[in-house]
Amino acid sequence: MIRLENVNKAFGDLKVLNDISITFESGKTNLIIGQSGSGKTVLLKSIIGLHDVDNGAIYYNDRNFTELNHKGKKEIRKEMGMVFQGGALFDSLNVKENVKFPLDMFSTMSEKEKNKRVEFCLDRVNIKNANHLFPAEISGGMQKRVAIARAIALNPKYLFCDEPNSGLDPVTAIVIDNLIQEITKEFNMTTIINTHDMNSVMEIGEKILFISKGYKAWEGNKDQIFNTKNQALNDFVFASDLFKNIKKST
Numbered sequence: 278m279i280r281l282e283n284v285n286k287a288f289g290d291l292k293v294l295n296d297i298s299i300t301f302e303s304g305k306t307n308l309i310i311g312q313s314g315s316g317k318t319v320l321l322k323s324i325i326g327l328h329d330v331d332n333g334a335i336y337y338n339d340r341n342f343t344e345l346n347h348k349g350k351k352e353i354r355k356e357m358g359m360v361f362q363g364g365a366l367f368d369s370l371n372v373k374e375n376v377k378f379p380l381d382m383f384s385t386m387s388e389k390e391k392n393k394r395v396e397f398c399l400d401r402v403n404i405k406n407a408n409h410l411f412p413a414e415i416s417g418g419m420q421k422r423v424a425i426a427r428a429i430a431l432n433p434k435y436l437f438c439d440e441p442n443s444g445l446d447p448v449t450a451i452v453i454d455n456l457i458q459e460i461t462k463e464f465n466m467t468t469i470i471n472t473h474d475m476n477s478v479m480e481i482g483e484k485i486l487f488i489s490k491g492y493k494a495w496e497g498n499k500d501q502i503f504n505t506k507n508q509a510l511n512d513f514v515f516a517s518d519l520f521k522n523i524k525k526s527t
């Protein structure tokens with residue numbers, strides 16, 4: 278569980294996050310949605326400690342992350358896995374080496390244990406016989422799977438995904454969304470996903486935070502989102518004719 282209490286963040290005079298409070302639950306896919314520039318990335322970066330917040334608190338279960346010193350934050354960071362936009366694989370490392378990288382950096386496992394863990398993670402994301410291929414030699418969907426395998430290599434309690442299905446065709450995007458949801462449940466992680474993909478909202482929006490101009494404008498789930506009376510959320514969700522028509526027909 279990750280809990281935010283009255284989180285504020287400004288860059289100079291620009292107030293980007295205003296008093297955001299919410300609980301992201303474990304074993305669930307928690308989505309942050311909002312228009313471009315609404316503050317999603319700044320919020321995600323604040324949660325993982327890449328930005329210091331100006332005031333407010335961020336709890337990882339009962340640990341107040343914002344109050345911890347460098348060493349304390351580092352301990353919690355070991356429990357975080359990340360899937361960056363575009364996958365962010367190392368081009369010069371093959372699939373196996375990419376997934377093994379965090380184990381080499383941060384674990385005390387033996388070589389045999391690391392290899393076993395890499396095999397487990399790649400198997401879990403359904404990548405087979407690709408250990409020696411380089412990122413440029415595999416499809417976008419496979420790259421995302423490798424990025425997910427790498428993110429779960431250290432068995433994280435918390436998983437952060439920034440636009441995990443950007444650049445994928447709609448079918449592959451849903452497969453990746455479902456994979457993230459499955460592993461979230463299987464390993465009981467608290468998963469937070471930044472997205473503007475309405476298909477993701479419909480598929481895996483178990484808990485949704487909608488931010489508008491840096492404010493929390495709504496929270497709920499995928500079943501509630503289509504019946505909301507919130508004007509800003511309606512404008513966002515039903516921006517396309519397709520979704521307007523879906524709403525009319527339900």
Ligand SMILES: Nc1ncnc2c1ncn2[C@@H]1O[C@H](COP(=O)(O)OP(=O)(O)OP(=O)(O)O)[C@@H](O)[C@H]1O
Binds near residue numbers: 311312314317
């Ligand atoms: N390091 C920074 N310094 C100054 N301003 C910043 C910084 N990072 C973000 N901002 C500003 O904060 C606001 C929110 O940006 P943010 O990247 O969080 O939006 P977003 O919702 O993630 O948008 P997108 O969906 O396009 O990625 C923007 O006005 C942006 O210019």
